[in-house]
Amino acid sequence: MTIEVTIRNAENGSNLNMELEPHTTIEDIIEGAAEFWNKEAGAYVLRRGKKLLKGQSTVMDAGLKNEDVLELIPDPEGG
Amino acid sequence: MGQSGEADRWDRSRRVGWLDVDSVLRSHCLVVGAGALGNETVKNLVLSGVGKVTLVDMDHVELSNLNRCLFFSDVDASGRVAKAGVVAQGAMRLSPHCEILPLVSRIEDTDLDWGLFDVVFGCLDNIKARLHLNSYSRHHGIPYVDAGTDGSRGKLQVVLREGPCLQCSMNRSHYQVLERRFSCTGEDFSYYEPPMAAEVTTTATMAAMQVKEGLKIISNKEDGCIRDVMFYDALRNETLVLELEIDEDCPNHGM
Numbered sequence: 083m084t085i086e087v088t089i090r091n092a093e094n095g096s097n098l099n100m101e102l103e104p105h106t107t108i109e110d111i112i113e114g115a116a117e118f119w120n121k122e123a124g125a126y127v128l129r130r131g132k133k134l135l136k137g138q139s140t141v142m143d144a145g146l147k148n149e150d151v152l153e154l155i156p157d158p159e160g161g
Numbered sequence: 162m163g164q165s166g167e168a169d170r171w172d173r174s175r176r177v178g179w180l181d182v183d184s185v186l187r188s189h190c191l192v193v194g195a196g197a198l199g200n201e202t203v204k205n206l207v208l209s210g211v212g213k214v215t216l217v218d219m220d221h222v223e224l225s226n227l228n229r230c231l232f233f234s235d236v237d238a239s240g241r242v243a244k245a246g247v248v249a250q251g252a253m254r255l256s257p258h259c260e261i262l263p264l265v266s267r268i269e270d271t272d273l274d275w276g277l278f279d280v281v282f283g284c285l286d287n288i289k290a291r292l293h294l295n296s297y298s299r300h301h302g303i304p305y306v307d308a309g310t311d312g313s314r315g316k317l318q319v320v321l322r323e324g325p326c327l328q329c330s331m332n333r334s335h336y337q338v339l340e341r342r343f344s345c346t347g348e349d350f351s352y353y354e355p356p357m358a359a360e361v362t363t364t365a366t367m368a369a370m371q372v373k374e375g376l377k378i379i380s381n382k383e384d385g386c387i388r389d390v391m392f393y394d395a396l397r398n399e400t401l402v403l404e405l406e407i408d409e410d411c412p413n414h415g416m
Contacts, residue, residue: 092394109333116334125288125335127403134390134403137332138410155392155401157335158311160343160357161198161286 085141085148089115089128092155104142108135115154125157170258171210181380182210186258188379189213189277191303193268193294194284195244196220197229197359198308201368202282204231207252207259209376214252215278217264217271218245229361269293275301280375283307283327284368287342288335295320295327299413304378308367311343312358313395315367318405319374319386329408330390363395 089098089111098118100111112126128135130152135144146152166172174182188211192202195218206214222230222237222244232251233244245263252261264271268290281298283305285291291307298305298320305320307327320326343357370391377385392401407414 092397112332112334123338123341125331125338127330127332129401129403132402132404134330134405136329136406136408137334138408156311156314157330158309158314158316159286159288159291159338160310160359161194161196161284161308 085146085150087146087148087150087152090151090153091115091119092153102141102146104140106141107137108139108144109137111152112137112154119154121156125159127155127157129153129155170256174210179380179382179385180376184379184381185210185376186212188279189215190280190282190375191215191217191273191275191278192282192284193217193290194286195248195263196226196284196286197361197364198284198310198368198371199244200230200232200248201365202284202308202371203248203252203261204255205369205372206282206375207256207261209372210256211259211379213260213262214249215262215264215273216245216249217266217268217273218243218248219265219267220244222247225356229359229364275303278303280378281305282371282375284371285309287340288331289339292328292331292339296413299326304375304383306371306374306378308371309343310359310363310367312360313363315363315370315393315395317367317370317374317387317391317393319378319388321378321383321386321388324388325405325407326411326413328413329411330405363393366393366395 084101086101171182221241222233224238232248237247243265249261249263283294302322307318309316374386389405390403
């Protein structure tokens, strides 16, 4: 069964609604959201509340639920 | 020495209850990267009393580094002087008791005696070198404190002997830019992306947090270290500490 979640862009506060299949991975969500917002190639992570979601986890593994709000955060790699 | 302790360089440090100044004075730290984070991290280590620092960096100073690097000058930039040497000289002027060993090299090309180090600090600008440092530190059982910045944002992760490592926090987006260098300059190669924004206020903040975590480790206060991943956003006035689990597929675990 698909679920609908909101992805928040940590850089500008905008939101994106995504419909997800149970087998969709966190990495797929990151790529989809980054592409939607035309983000530059770079490292990103996704959080739900206080938890950083594991890239290879699926929607089912991560226990994502309908109407969850996730945040896409750029992972700074400069030194 | 008078009661006020004015003649003791470390008097004010000794008044910090949790800080084990004698252990700090005996400690040997590895710092990899002598860019903006590396300048600040070495400065903080030296002023905190660390006895020895091995500093590894392959680059030379560029004019565009001068908006954020404490020890670099126009003369260093015009002379294309190696960053590691400039930082070492500047830091030893701040505190001559500290011995700094600069190595002009990529970390992947070094042959270090890892058993010498109490803490490893990653002040790097690319994921590939970070992963190298993460896995070597873990393999040798040395705590690794990694920081990264991008404009007004920063990230800090403390990798202890137990618990998740840097690689556990990564996903496909990291591997797609594995070899991209994000902010530094100096090596003679072409960029396919514009250089990243860099602010001294962010790098100084992240380096201060990085060294604070290192001092906790040296002072045997690991329980007080950041256990997960910390993200800092100066424009949102936000510091987020996100929980991170060991990734069972991470090659640094379960070996």
